[in-house]
Amino acid sequence: MDNLSALLEGFATVVQPVYLLYALFGVFIGTAVGVLPGIGPAMTIALLLPLTYSLEPTAAIIVFAGIYYGGMYGGSTTSILLNTPGESSSIVTAIEGNKMARAGRGAAALATAAIGSFVAGSIATVALTFVAPVVARWAVQLGEPDYFALMVVAFITVGALLGTSVSRGLASLSLGLFLGLVGTDTLTGQQRFTFGVPNLADGINVVIVAVGLFAVGEALYVGSRLRHGPVRVIPVEKGWRTWMKRSDWKRSWKPWLRGTLIGFPVGTIPAGGADVATFLSYATERRLAGSRRDEFGRGAIEGVAGPEAANNAAASGVLVPLLTLGLPTTATAAIIIVAFQSYGIQPGPLLLQSESALVWALVASLYIGNLMLVVLNLPLVGMWVRVLQIPRHYLYAGIILFGALGSYALNFSPIDVLLLLVIGLIGFFMRRYGYPVAPMVVGMILGPMAEDRLRRSLAISQGDLSYLVTSPFAAIAYGSIIVLVGLGIWLQHRERRVSAELEKIAEGVRDAVATQEVSR
Amino acid sequence: MSPEEAPAGGGETAAARGDRPARRPGELVLAVATLALGVFVLVQAGTINVPGSTNTLGPRAFPYLVGAMAAIVGAILVIAVLRGKYGQEEGGEDVDAGAKTDWLTVVLLCVVFVVHVFTINLIGWPFAAMILFGGASFILGARPWWRALLTGLALGLVIQFVFGGLLGLSLPPGPLLEGVAIFRG
Incomplete structure (x- = not known):
């Protein structure tokens, strides 16, 4: 029960007016950038990181928690109201939600997404509250080889699953691992891959790489193939109180709970993060729909409610390995680790003891942020619609400017900004040729940690390689790689088949809309 | 995200497919660059100073692993691209899937x-x-x-x-x- 009292103390911290304001600021910014196309939570946190150095750790972590949850909420608004799918985890929402909006049921889609996110977020945060301490207690017993095994699992699943092509994901991962090598070796003090440049002796700053890949690379890529003309947003009826009819509630509440049940566990294991969870939930809802199955692909509310809930539950699930093992399983989680490290805090099994106040303040701010989000989101949807309509030339110019500001603010050195452009160009080419950028960020952050574990393991065993696999946990972990990757690839195939099916229906609708417009 | 999931319209998807042969050289360059990076890391790793006091695993081992991984993945990618298997460029709300790169x-x-x-x-x-x-x-x-x-x-x-x-x-x-x-x- 001491977890509960710790949590209550966390609440006591967070409800102080200053921290409430920080939380509000976080969820507000998070939702705004979540709504904006082209910006995800990983990039937002990376951008804001240098700018929050003047804040104390608790305030900064609360802001980041708000951004994290807010970003998850905002994405669904975009995919429902814009006519093209956005960030990958909301693709299925885009399919069903967009169809609903076109049929004049956009308000119901937005409401079921927002309330579903709230339900899932709240339940998953409760789960996090109880699961995290258990995992942390168990993780203390893990040895060096066990951690190394866990990291190898994370490398392989992140590399193989965060993208459409396994080999390209692994290439991106190895590029990230290389960037992680640059600098001074921590154990022997030898310089590696610094090419005699003194600036590189401290290594390449992760913030520059993350902002370069996510912000500048994205802006360059979108700029190279910008969709010109006005932004077409599907109009939503006014009066949010009547958004969900009784029948909508009846059809939504089960998918919310099922989505949560699927999302949280999938989020906790390194298996590709929210994408897999949303897809699994979508497939489940489709299977369980019975007589309503025909509606799927044409705007079924279950197809919005379930995946949105799964998406948010997975986002909380990701925090379990992040806080208890220091293991990032998504790009956003990797950036959050960097944020922690920049305040001198190392996530891991001891975090709950050494920084207990901070962790529980973070968890408490997740509860409060969730509440703020559902209150903010529904009434403010008119404003988010206006945010969606920002002219794209200003939007992407702004993204580039804030990226440049963020990396300049690290050391106030123009060289960093130049390096940002170089990384941005790499990100541009990777996007253009289908290399996912997320594994690169994860590899860069996790690489040095993995090397450390590996060398310490072998120092203990005095060079005996079998020590790496003889502990039962490590053996199970290596065995699970095969299962996880096999499952992941099978899922991707299924996902592609289903989305191809849905795309056919979508094209039919688009053609019909186009002919209507022409005949008008 | 595949381009098939975000076409601007039925007719423009065909244009995107017609664009494919044109980006062969660029994609090959990226695959070769991955391979080259791997080889470079493998070679450079051999020049890292190893202080005498290091027991078992020194500062060179992990770079060797990373270099080997990049080289192998790079080689696989080069072969894949040469055999005509291309990546799927990333989609997005503001990306015109039918447009050529400007x-x-x-x-x-x-x-x-x-x-x-x-x-x-x-x-x-x-x-x-x-x-x-x-x-x-x-x-x-x-x-x-x-x-x-x-x-x-x-x-x-x-x-x-x-x-x-x-x-x-x-x-x-x-x-x-x-x-x-x-x-x-």
């Missing part, structure tokens, strides 16, 4: 960015920001040019005031605003 835009954006970098210390951050924002938005289609530039200036001054003045980030205000207290933390 290289001029990319080059111009980079030029504006470099100008920004070299003007920060010369004319101050707010004005360098004006160049970057105004230039980038003009390149991306903002008209008329002076409105883009003025928006950039306003944004630059506001950021300078908020982050430089209020939050105490030491952004250089530049010679023009040197004496203005609100822009300095």
